[in-house]
Amino acid sequence: MYKGSKIFVPSRSLGNVSNHIPVVVKYVSNGEIFITSVGKLFHVYNNKLRLIQVSQLHPEDITCLAFSKFLTYSAAGNNIYCWIGGATLKHILKKHERAVHLMIPFGDSLISIDEDSKLIVWNVQTAEIFLELDFGNDQFKITAAFHPSTYKNKILLGSNQGALQLWNINTSTLIYTFAGWDSAVTCLEQAPAVDVAAIGLANGKIILHNLKLDITIMEFTQDWGLVTSISFRTDGEPIMATGSVAGHIVFWNLDDRKVFSQKLCAHIGPVNNLICLNNQPIVVSNSADNSLKMWIFDMTDGGARLLRTRDGHSVPPTCIRYHGDNGQNILSVSGDSTMRIFNTQTEILNKSLGRASFNRKASKNLKNKGEDPYVxxxxxxxxxxxxxxxxxxxxxxxxxxxxxxxxxxxxxxxxxxxxxxxxxxxxxxxxxxxxxxxxxxxxxxxxxxxxxxxxxxxxxxxxxxxxxxxxxxxxxxxxxxxxxxxxxxxxxxxxxxxxxxxxxxxxxxxxxxxxxxxxxxxxxxxxxxxxxxxxxxxxxxxxxxxxxxxxxxxxxGHKSPITDAAFSPDSRWLITASMDCSIKTWNIPTAQLIDQFRTDVPCISLNMSPTGDALVTAHLDHMGVFLWCNKTIYQHVSLKALDLEDEPELVRLPECRGINSEENMTEEEIAEVYKSSEQISSDLITMSGLASSRWQNLLNINIIRSKNKGKALIAKPKAAPFFLPTVQALDFKFDLTQESNSGSKILPAVSLLNLTEFAKLLHKTIESNDFSAVVLKLKTFGPSMIDYEIKSLSPEGGGTVDVMLQFLKLIEFMLKSNKDFELAESYLGVFLKSHGNVIAEEEKLKNYLPNLQSCHQASWNRLQEKLMYTLCVVQSIKTQI
Missing domain, CATH: 2.130.10.10 (YVTN repeat-like/Quinoprotein amine dehydrogenase)
Structure with missing residues (x-):
């Protein structure tokens, strides 16, 4: 149930691309898609790094991602969520007691490992457990795992103690233990050669080891410490890529056994994952610096250059402001000395204005951009x-x-x-x-x-x-x-x-x-x-x-330092944020607090859209900026003065798209919405409130029809057989109201009057004299239907004089009730225009006209008096000013 602000509704976040969770690549029919984690959500990007999907909100932060042919797996806390297409939840796998940090899809099975080194093999189709193994962190703390190619039902596990174990998960038996290299294993990757695995260690070494013979083929050492990820090109070039905690990427030539090239400061933070795309000269990397990058090997020396990037601020933003009058662009600055543009319509238009530098030319020529002295x-x-x-x-x-x-x-x-x-x-x-x-x-x-x-x-x-x-x-x-x-x-x-x-x-x-x-x-x-x-x-x-x-x-009203303030476009509201995590809205004309809510972390900067449709906020220790919809734009909201001593309600940050519907409102909020009465006073003239198009052009309906007449002839519908009763109306309908005698094929005798449904309803009022249902029926008709029904009341149109008299009584009823004044005048005008000759010939109708005239004159005099009085008062005020 949504509680908190009556004005602002959580919408979505902008500027979040990736965190410390490694990116995963899924191959689909039209290319590749990349899945990154952004807290409690995961984003799906296409091969051009355009955001195509956002997952549903998880109850906790995502700790691991994986995929299979048909499913996407995300681990949040102790549970694993199995998604179909990233939107439909198929299963929730619950058995782990600690957070899951490794997952390996294995055909129709899934292998998951938690922080206590407990390994579980799941049958994904039935959500049942196939195997459980408890290693224990003291003996064998699992830090990396992968499935060696051509090794059926086997996985290789790397530990923090340095040893590696090869297991058969089908028979749950340990096949072989590798002694290791006196350093913790940080990552494992299959080499292009069969039986060869690449092993990354915490001391910076990369080992290419033959699993079958337990022989080290070659060894490399990178100068920046711990190896975070390893990947191999599969497009014919003998290149291995490794990432480091310093944000550098090194490309090794396996034939020459030396460094081929380097991308220094490819990321500001550690390289979480490196993935070489199948049979393509492209490497994809992501980092906790909130970036996802694609590198291509097309330089003259064979090196890689940046092909595409999707990134945001590498540290939380500190100041945000809308730019322009359309409310689509947000300027943002952060502690990394950068300025960025976030577009609220599409992420394609997000841009970076660069990093503030004392000497921009010198900064561009630096080889090590991570240690820029000119920043x-x-x-x-x-x-x-x-x-x-x-x-x-x-x-x-x-x-x-x-x-x-x-x-x-x-x-x-x-x-x-x-x-x-x-x-x-x-x-x-x-x-x-x-x-x-x-x-x-x-x-x-x-x-x-x-x-x-x-x-x-x-x-x-x-x-x-x-x-x-x-x-x-x-x-x-x-x-x-x-x-x-x-x-x-x-x-x-x-x-x-x-x-x-x-x-x-x-x-x-x-x-x-x-x-x-x-x-x-x-x-x-x-x-x-x-x-x-x-x-x-x-x-x-x-x-x-x-x-x-x-x-x-x-x-x-604030109890802590105020961090930022912003006016609404019409200058009626002032929105303020404070370090007490509250955001308050003040009504300037009445000098009252009209809305307040509280977030988990303080808002350090906010701004209101120039169009008034959204509020944007930046919060402490959050990489992205958050959009809140202004609910008063699209629905009526009753606002009243709040007590300054009341504590604001806690509202969750808008981490996913969606708005709060009226169905989710509390009973108290629904009760506070003011509903105007149908008629303020019986002495006043009340309009119907219907659109003017429903009654204003009734007298000119023939002219409108001639102008709207199409060039092509409309096909005449087939007539029903003579023995099937139909309803006389613009739409072809059978008359199902008449019930036949049971057991007899002879139709009962019916009235010879050919009245429409509306005319029949009007005919019933001769006995009841209650016109309320008739008025409601008329309000549902469009202009053409009203014109047709009124013209059908005369004897020539299938009606009777009595029905015409009842219509005059209907108009009198509407005028005396002081309701629907404009509708009564409009209907009366159409009636007099259509049936003037009949009224002149029939004494019954002619004698009833004075009653209508007196009612009409009384209503009009009352309305005219009020209008003239109001005009005089307004004119008098203008003269004095």
């Missing part, structure tokens, strides 16, 4: 604008502890060449940048420093334009700086608790200032409405009006 400190805050993004850089960023401000280009997806430094300041006043803002026109950047100075620069050239204050704006740290949308006023906030307003052009001219009781933490602006959220270090938020230079709202 700049992480970005702590940035600002972006779309106005001039085609002409010059449109993103400005400040770095941790640096005085220089860097510029970036969203259009070119790269870091700019400008380094904006403080202008003519003494060494003791230079300090480092602490606050930044871009003008709405995209021409200027405002920078605040920890020394109290605030300066304005040109974004295109980086030239100094103005300084604010005499000589500086504040005595200490500048915590926030911004300007209005028309570049008239600059607002600054400092650690001294002052908010100051300066003229944009003349920085020496201080217009006004506000003193707050506590130091300022940061600013968040909504330029279109000229309001600024000023967050203080006492966990309160002040809303400041730039035009009037005063505080207009104050919010208190």
């Amino acid at each position: 700049m400190p992480p970005i702590v805050e940035f600002a972006s604008e779309v106005t001039r993004e085609k002409e010059w850089d449109n993103i400005a960023a400040i770095h941790d502890g640096l005085e220089s401000v860097t510029t970036w280009s969203f259009n070119k997806c790269k870091m700019g060449d400008l380094r904006i430094k403080p202008y003519k300041l003494h060494d003791e006043d230079r300090g480092h940048a602490t606050a930044i803002s871009l003008s709405h026109c995209g021409n200027f950047v405002l920078i605040g420093y920890n020394s109290g100075y605030v300066q304005r620069f040109n974004v295109q050239s980086g030239l100094f334009r103005a300084s604010y204050g005499k000589p500086k704006a504040h005595k200490s740290f500048v915590r926030g700086v911004c300007c209005d949308i028309l570049n008239q006023v600059v607002m600054t906030g400092g650690n001294d608790g002052y908010i100051k307003f300066f003229s944009f052009k003349d920085g020496k001219n201080q217009i006004s200032k506000i003193h707050l009781e506590d130091p300022i933490a940061f600013f968040r602006t909504h330029k279109e409405s000229s309001i600024v959220a000023v967050v203080l270090e006492d966990f309160t938020i002040n809303i400041v009006d730039i035009d009037n230079y005063n505080v207009v709202r104050k919010f208190m």
Whole structure:
């Protein structure tokens, strides 16, 4: 049952590609698919590294992945989940008491090994256990396993103690024990030659060993310690690839028994797995640095180059902001000094703007990119604008502890060449940048420093334009700086608790200032409405009006430092996040807390979509960014003021796609949804609420039919035999309401009247005088059906004068009830237009018209009086303003 926020619903996560679990490759008819783990989910990528499927959510983090011909296996905690196509769960295998860390598909069986070195062989079809072996970590802690080619019913197990054992799982017997090489076995792989296995050790050695003869054929040693993975090319080249914990990949020439080539710093973290694709010069690798990469051997020297990559931030993001007006692109920065673009529509458009560097050219020429001395400190805050993004850089960023401000280009997806430094300041006043803002026109950047100075620069050239204050704006740290949308006023906030307003052009001219009781933490602006959220270090938020230079709202409710805040596009809501793991939504007009929820880990950055349809959040120690749908966009949500003392409900992070349906709402939430009554007062005129297309064009229905008439003739349906009763209507239907006498083939006598179903319903009201069912029936008809039914009431159309009189009484009933006023007027207009001649000839109908006229006049006079009164009041208010 979903509880928590009434406004925001978990949607999905972005930027997660891979974690420390090794990638697995599954061969299908149209190529290969790659399966990676991202916590409680696994992602499926095609051979172009495009995301094609996301699994269902597991109850715990995935610890191991494997696949067979028809099934995909994922181990989460002590259980193993068997999936058909990654979406349909076939079995859950439950027997292990510890987490499973190794799985080997073995025909119709599955071999699983947990952290206690307990081996279980499963019959996947029946979910039954075929064999159990308990090795024990003290004697033989299993760290690697594989099935040697051509060795029927046998597996080779490697241990942390260094020894290896060959087992027959069919007879559960130990065939042979290999002494090992005095080092823990970290990985095992089948070599292209039969009987030969590649063994990776913790001391960095790679052993090619003949299992049949128990002879070592060759031995290699990599310089970066533990061997994490081994793979062999099968396209005719004698190349072996090995991965290391340092992120390097080494390619060995087995014929020459030496290093063929190296890919230094192929990954930032350890290489989890290497897989050479069958009969292709391609190697696939993944790492805990949140990347999946594909390498191809097509260089002139035979070396490998990066062919495709799918990656995200290698460390958790620290600041996220929407860019543009369509709400599709999210800018994100993280502690690895990189800036990335995440697209909410498709992952194909995700891009990296690169890594911040003091010297980009020198960084590109480095051989060891993992130890880049030119890398700049992480970005702590940035600002972006779309106005001039085609002409010059449109993103400005400040770095941790640096005085220089860097510029970036969203259009070119790269870091700019400008380094904006403080202008003519003494060494003791230079300090480092602490606050930044871009003008709405995209021409200027405002920078605040920890020394109290605030300066304005040109974004295109980086030239100094103005300084604010005499000589500086504040005595200490500048915590926030911004300007209005028309570049008239600059607002600054400092650690001294002052908010100051300066003229944009003349920085020496201080217009006004506000003193707050506590130091300022940061600013968040909504330029279109000229309001600024000023967050203080006492966990309160002040809303400041730039035009009037005063505080207009104050919010208190957080119990820990506020990490970020964002306005909704219409500036009615302010969403704030705190280190107490809560996210609160404040209604600015009423100054009330209207929504709150809590997550497992604190939200360190958030932003609202420019279209208002989503909220994006970044959380502590999480690689990806998370999207939350705004429920008020697609359904009615009743919001009321919440008590500040209430504890927010815990909500799970949106790790998978899906929204909460109304069926999953609690009874309390359903009860709180306000439903308007059908009629507020019996004295007031009430409209039906039906779409205007259902009644507005009834008088012009013939013109509409002639315009919509098709060129081709419509085939006339075959008529039913004369002895089968039919219902006279636009749709061909048999009359099943008449029951025949049992045991007799003679039909009972029926009325000679050829009335439609609606006319029959109307005819029944002669006795009951209750028109409620008739009104409901009319509301279900479309315009053409209404026109047909009304025209069928006359004697020429198959009706009678009595039925026509009942229709007039129906109109009178609707007018007197003060409901469905527009429908009654419309139906009456069609009736008078169609049957004017009949009414003039029949005295019964003619004499009833004055009753309708009096009802109509009374209703219209009441409606006209209310309309005229309202118009006069509105006009009077306009005149006074």
